[in-house]
Amino acid sequence: MFKKVIYLSLSISILQIGISEAQQLPIDQQYRATPTKINNLVHTKLDVRFDYTNQFLNGKEWITLQPHFYPTDSLRLDAKGMDIKQVSLVNGQQLVPLKYSYDNNSLLIKLDRNYVAKEQYTVYLDYTAKPNLLKVQGSAAINDAKGLYFINPDERAPNKPRQIWTQGETEASSAWFPTIDRPNQKTTAEISMTVLDNYVSLSNGVLSKQQKNNDGTRTDTWTMDLPHAPYLFMMAVGDFKIYQDKYNNIPVDYYLEPKYAPYAKDIFGKTPAMMDFYSKTLGVPYPWNKYAQIVCRDYVSGAMENTSATLHGEHVQKTKRELLDDNQEGTIAHELFHQWFGDLVTAESWSNLTMNESFATFGEVIWREHDGGKDRGDKSRFEKLQSYLKSTKNGKSPTLARYYYHDKEDMFDNISYAKGSLILYALKEQMGDEAFYQSLKKYLTDNSFKTGEPQQLRLAMEEVTGKDWAPYFNQWYYQGGHPILKITTRNGENSVILNVAQIQDSTVQTFQLPLAVDIYTKNGKIRQTFQLNRRNAQFMIPLPAAVEFIDIDPEKTLVGQIQIDKSDADYLYQYEHAPSFANRVGAIAYASKNPTNTISQQILTKALADTDADLAATAIQGLDLSNPAVRKSAEKTILALAEKSEASVIRASAIQKLAQTKDKKYKSLILNAVTDKSYMVIASSIMAIKSAYPDQLQQSLNRIDPDATEYLKALITELSKS
Ligand SMILES: [Zn+2]
Known part of the structure; x- marks a missing residue:
């Protein structure tokens, strides 16, 4: 009787779903509700093995859950493209098979009875994940959503390491383990990975156990004893060298391909200082018991803030020589700040992604300010404002907290990142640093290991400052545009x-x-x-x-x-007397567009000494040395910059500019720049040689050191043509 009633009510609800779907609004007009919590994750225990031949993962999972509030006799898990072999209830030592249905996307399990709120139960699953057979669409930021990636699994590609790594955000972790794949779920975890003994593994939390097996494999167990969201789960396996750094007593590890291991400190060395700065600024210590960063091949996004184990794309992997021209400090800061905003307190739903991404982007700005000074921070904000404005027209843009969208991946845009970070910065300026950071501390503390939406931030700010911040939030979070x-x-x-x-x-x-x-x-x-x-x-x-x-x-x-x-005199005035970063850019941009004007020439000549290397390099490009007056006032300075500037971007720019004069007296300087230590300067010099002294090109290419020849081979091939 009981079963039959259930069956009947189930079929009615299916009927109702059918009706409501037929009447659904267009997708952009559907309210994106925060996922309802019927069951909550409590603990996830995984035992996984990798099948390189088929690119499968064979997994066993013990997943402990409890109803959120209302009693329930069923459980729905996300499980994408898997073979489900067994679903049982763990009853002491016994496994009691459970009935389930599976549609290749979600697994609906009928429990043995009704469970009431906070009554825990554990389900055992035996499954195979087949990520390569999955067909899903990803976002612009994460251009694929397979969850689990095998890189060079058959080792057929020479000079490419064999790696495995995962990418969970937004809802792709459920492509490698069944879970409730929603940002408002949190679970502790224990992941055992059986890997070839010559590989290292990385996951969230601490490596609690390593056991050698007698078949050439090893089982590593990673324990994460603080709850975090399923999309922040990670695994990586491969031939990595680990550089061990430290912040207070917290291990800070950098996992790199062996070739890049000598540069670990050059790439990631500022991480402990960043952890210290963020911990102190927020008044909330770094929340996890280790922080690892790993660089993986063919990564599908820029980087990912997996809890205590950030994964970076290979562009971060740079030699000391490459680091002369560029570094990824912004990304390193961004992912680290996520360990508080995203991992400790998680956006309640993708509509509230601002609670993750706006903060992480804001984290980049304050690190730049702290580490490089106010002007460096201002530059970072200026760049973010420009990147936001580029995506707008007539001041129109979507809201920051967005409850209507086409696809959750659309949330990873310039609004959630750039604009949101500037909205936070402006808020900090309005309430003062002390009030702002005390409010963040309250928000983080009150919502630790839980989720957040903008209203919780507003309430924290109101409690700290005693002021009503609703108008600010209504204007900037819940309405769009600028x-x-x-x-x-x-x-x-x-x-x-x-x-x-x-x-x-x-x-x-x-x-x-x-x-x-x-x-x-x-x-x-x-x-x-x-x-x-x-x-x-x-x-x-x-x-x-x-x-x-x-x-x-x-x-x-x-x-x-x-x-x-503004008049040209205004631009000169602002460059000299009101020299904020944005005002200097404005003046240099104006002058570069109007190069024949004598005031423009004055601005650009002054800007050769700009403290920002990019601006000085831009000013060099703006000057027209075929004009005798300009040449008289600027040539000597440009020559000195070409010879002595510490910044490769300035040397590269100056060499190009001097080459345009085709003046014989610069010939040896330009030809000798192919022996510079910076790849950027070498590239600039060979392009200059090609246009100014084409008969010297081949000879110059032969003088480039082998390492740079290899690094610049695409450009060299291109220039050697014709
Ligand atoms: Zn981010």
């Missing part, structure tokens, strides 16, 4: 009048925000802050002396655009 401020000024008698129009698209909200303005006069600088709350506003600023320059949003914290007419 302000475009068109500003005109008029000089009155002993005053200046500022007209501020919000000209973003009429469908975009009207913003309420503070706008700071610096007025420069011969008597010094005056800062005024106005509150904007209408489409058109006018402000009068009384002044003791005539205006020399007006700098709008001097700290450049506005998440938006400013349009104001």
